[in-house]
Amino acid sequence: MKKHYFTLLLLVLFELHMMSAILAKPLGAPGILSRRDLLSGSYYYKTCPAAEEIIFRKMKAWFRKDYTLAASIIRLHFHDCAVRGCDASILLNYQNSERRAYASRTLRGFQVIDDIKAKLERYCPKTVSCADILTAAARDATSLLGGPFWEAPLGRRDGKTSVAKEADLVPQGRENATALIKFFQERGLNILDLVVLSGAHTIGRSSCHSFQHRLANYKGTGGPDPTLDRLYWRNLTQSCKRSSNFVNLDATTPKTFDTEYYKNLGKKKGLLSTDQELYSDPRTAPFVSTFANQLPDLFYNQFAVSMVKLANVKVPTPPNESEIRLNCNYVNPAPRKKVNPPRRG
Numbered sequence: 001m002k003k004h005y006f007t008l009l010l011l012v013l014f015e016l017h018m019m020s021a022i023l024a025k026p027l028g029a030p031g032i033l034s035r036r037d038l039l040s041g042s043y044y045y046k047t048c049p050a051a052e053e054i055i056f057r058k059m060k061a062w063f064r065k066d067y068t069l070a071a072s073i074i075r076l077h078f079h080d081c082a083v084r085g086c087d088a089s090i091l092l093n094y095q096n097s098e099r100r101a102y103a104s105r106t107l108r109g110f111q112v113i114d115d116i117k118a119k120l121e122r123y124c125p126k127t128v129s130c131a132d133i134l135t136a137a138a139r140d141a142t143s144l145l146g147g148p149f150w151e152a153p154l155g156r157r158d159g160k161t162s163v164a165k166e167a168d169l170v171p172q173g174r175e176n177a178t179a180l181i182k183f184f185q186e187r188g189l190n191i192l193d194l195v196v197l198s199g200a201h202t203i204g205r206s207s208c209h210s211f212q213h214r215l216a217n218y219k220g221t222g223g224p225d226p227t228l229d230r231l232y233w234r235n236l237t238q239s240c241k242r243s244s245n246f247v248n249l250d251a252t253t254p255k256t257f258d259t260e261y262y263k264n265l266g267k268k269k270g271l272l273s274t275d276q277e278l279y280s281d282p283r284t285a286p287f288v289s290t291f292a293n294q295l296p297d298l299f300y301n302q303f304a305v306s307m308v309k310l311a312n313v314k315v316p317t318p319p320n321e322s323e324i325r326l327n328c329n330y331v332n333p334a335p336r337k338k339v340n341p342p343r344r345g
């Protein structure tokens with residue numbers, strides 16, 4: 001028990017230290033929101049009081065129909081926040097938008113957000129941003145899967161820019177720990193955030209394409225990745241006759257939001273090489289072993305904290321570069337210019 005409190009204290013101290021470093025970031029650099037544009041837990045209290053209730057009910061209905069969509073929504077939210085901050089730029093659907101990028105090809109759940117948006121537009125038009133819908137939906141998806149619940153600060157606006165090239169910078173499963181840490185730090189997220197948010201891989205699935213390089217002739221060695229358990233490797237080879245096949249990210253409890261993901265890493269059963277890296281790299285390993293060995297509450301609480309941080313990642317945009325989108329797939333049409341009637345006489 002004593003050991004548990006000591007670990008908790010270490011995590012809290014680390015978190016405080018990193019938060020102070022993040023808040024000291026110069027304004028204008030990508031990072032956490034500035035005080036000026038702080039979000040609020042009661043943002044729609046007056047303008048659309050039932051917004052969060054509507055989002056939750058819709059999420060629950062979709063979850064009942066197809067529970068796999070919950071994991072996909074959590075991932076969609078990460079891919080949104082990782083590029084230009086959480087501005088729903090991932091939802092824009094046109095040639096060369098983030099959504100059409102190579103790294104986005106297995107993203108799912110767009111129809112869920114469209115469905116929620118359609119209902120909200122009927123209930124309180126032009127009020128709730130697509131970025132906020134995605135943020136609250138990811139929170140609800142987590143709790144529907146048995147994970148933690150947290151108050152999601154809302155009040156984001158939707159961006160008007162979406163560039164495929166930028167989406168391709170999101171880690172795709174083959175990066176080393178240094179690249180992962182750098183990617184997170186550039187967004188104001190620290191090593192603890194990296195390890196705890198990777199814990200989202202306790203649910204969901206991956207196409208074989210994302211880890212196939214581990215199965216044969218790994219780094220030109222002629223054999224599989226040595227950090228892959230032999231039996232697990234055999235099963236994966238069986239399941240991956242085609243690179244478009246899918247395999248669960250958590251080898252033991254793929255439908256439950258728990259700490260098995262971290263325990264599996266210690267048994268050489270991380271599916272992505274980026275997951276397994278977290279176990280072997282000395283900067284991330286202490287956090288992995290803490291989450292694997294302590295009560296799940298520690299992971300749940302920290303996951304909630306880091307998800308709020310992720311949802312606060314923002315790249316400052318001028319006011320005319322953001323809006324409340326009417327349809328999450330498209331930027332709003334430009335308002336028609338008023339044409340003055342010709343003068344008579």
Ligand code: HEM
Nearest residue numbers: 071072075078106171172173197200204205206207210274
């Ligand atoms: C640390 C860097 C990360 C890397 C390298 C990574 C990589 C991946 C890859 C390769 C997949 C499978 C894609 C495919 O179908 O081939 C995946 C799935 C997934 N990722 Fe991550 N990810 C990272 C961080 C995150 C974060 C921060 C979250 C959320 C907080 C997240 C949530 C998910 C979920 C839930 C799935 C399953 C999606 C589904 O079943 O549809 N990932 N990730």
